[in-house]
Amino acid sequence: MMKEIKPIKVYILTGFLGAGKTTILNSLLSQLKNYRNIVIENEFGKVNIDAGLIAEKIDHLYELTSGCICCSLDNDLMEVLGSILRLETRPDHVFIETTGIADVGNIIGMFHIPDVKRHYSLASTICIADAENVFERLQQVPETGKQIACADVIIINKIKHLAVPQLIFLSQQLEQMNPLAYLTTSENGTVAFNTWQFPEKPLVPGITIPPVKSPHKVNTVLFESPAAFDLNMLMFVLDFHCNAYPDQLYRIKGYIRVTGSNDRLLVQSTGKYLSILPAGDWGEEVPKSTLVFIGKELKTATIQRILAPALKA
Numbered sequence: 001m002m003k004e005i006k007p008i009k010v011y012i013l014t015g016f017l018g019a020g021k022t023t024i025l026n027s028l029l030s031q032l033k034n035y036r037n038i039v040i041e042n043e044f045g046k047v048n049i050d051a052g053l054i055a056e057k058i059d060h061l062y063e064l065t066s067g068c069i070c071c072s073l074d075n076d077l078m079e080v081l082g083s084i085l086r087l088e089t090r091p092d093h094v095f096i097e098t099t100g101i102a103d104v105g106n107i108i109g110m111f112h113i114p115d116v117k118r119h120y121s122l123a124s125t126i127c128i129a130d131a132e133n134v135f136e137r138l139q140q141v142p143e144t145g146k147q148i149a150c151a152d153v154i155i156i157n158k159i160k161h162l163a164v165p166q167l168i169f170l171s172q173q174l175e176q177m178n179p180l181a182y183l184t185t186s187e188n189g190t191v192a193f194n195t196w197q198f199p200e201k202p203l204v205p206g207i208t209i210p211p212v213k214s215p216h217k218v219n220t221v222l223f224e225s226p227a228a229f230d231l232n233m234l235m236f237v238l239d240f241h242c243n244a245y246p247d248q249l250y251r252i253k254g255y256i257r258v259t260g261s262n263d264r265l266l267v268q269s270t271g272k273y274l275s276i277l278p279a280g281d282w283g284e285e286v287p288k289s290t291l292v293f294i295g296k297e298l299k300t301a302t303i304q305r306i307l308a309p310a311l312k313a
């Protein structure tokens with residue numbers, strides 16, 4: 001009988017240029033010294049400066065300098081993922097440090113390709129937000145908003161010079177942009193690996209923060225209904241909108257009920273990728289459909305209009 005091989009855990013690090021990705025990566029690597037770790041660095045230009053800054057012992061460092069791995073068709077990421085599988089010993093973790101302006105939805109999408117999924121399991125997408133300038137970046141660079149929206153973990157870095165009220169305000173703003181992510185802080189990379197290793201947040205936050213006037217345009221719309229969806233129509237409308245408007249619709253997550261089934265289904269989308277999979281039964285819970293949409297200037301009425309064809313009896 002063939003021995004079952006455990007998929008390699010993948011962590012994607014995002015965050016604008018200089019936010020502290022390499023610093024935090026080094027801290028994580030030092031905490032994971034007893035494991036086999038591989039780092040994939042993506043940087044623009046011929047010389048990968050960050051490579052020299054990865055201080056901790058790692059088993060392999062792959063440098064991808066020929067373009068941004070999120071947007072180039074002939075990017076080398078797939079090739080590297082293949083090479084890793086041919087190594088004598090499989091690593092435990094692969095860390096991918098993206099360029100500061102990466103469209104992370106596209107990179108996440110690669111880990112949903114069946115052939116990739118067989119060997120790699122995307123454990124977490126970690127966005128590092130620079131406490132000193134994340135708001136300015138949000139206004140200037142649309143990818144920053146996407147990076148926050150797509151994250152499973154948001155680390156606010158460089159917090160030393162931030163007064164407590166400012167830090168609370170920043171945390172609230174980021175939480176409002178992505179209520180699905182686990183939020184933590186760090187100064188010079190001091191963040192404990194095990195605090196964010198499996199940060200499954202409850203789907204819908206206990207308290208909803210009323211929309212405040214914020215300098216960024218990323219927001220969340222919560223859709224709740226006791227009604228069941230028509231599964232085929234829902235797949236169609238979500239797939240269509242994720243593909244047609246990837247620059248407006250960054251992420252969808254939620255549990256739904258569908259007509260003709262008692263099952264609870266988990267809906268997830270990041271970028272253009274959409275999945276709807278069985279997620280056990282409802283247990284004590286009253287079956288209902290709850291979906292969180294994260295994107296740019298999303299309106300409740302628009303989301304209701306998008307979903308309406310899938311709710312018709």
Ligand SMILES: Nc1nc2c(ncn2[C@@H]2O[C@H](COP(=O)(O)OP(=O)(O)OP(=O)(O)O)[C@@H](O)[C@H]2O)c(=O)[nH]1
Binds near residue numbers: 018188
């Ligand atoms: N004051 C302060 N500086 C920090 C902190 N974290 C990182 N830095 C500094 O910020 C600069 C950028 O940090 P990096 O870790 O290289 O950031 P990066 O996101 O990898 O940068 P790019 O690869 O250029 O996108 C370096 O000079 C770090 O020493 C922090 O928490 N506080």
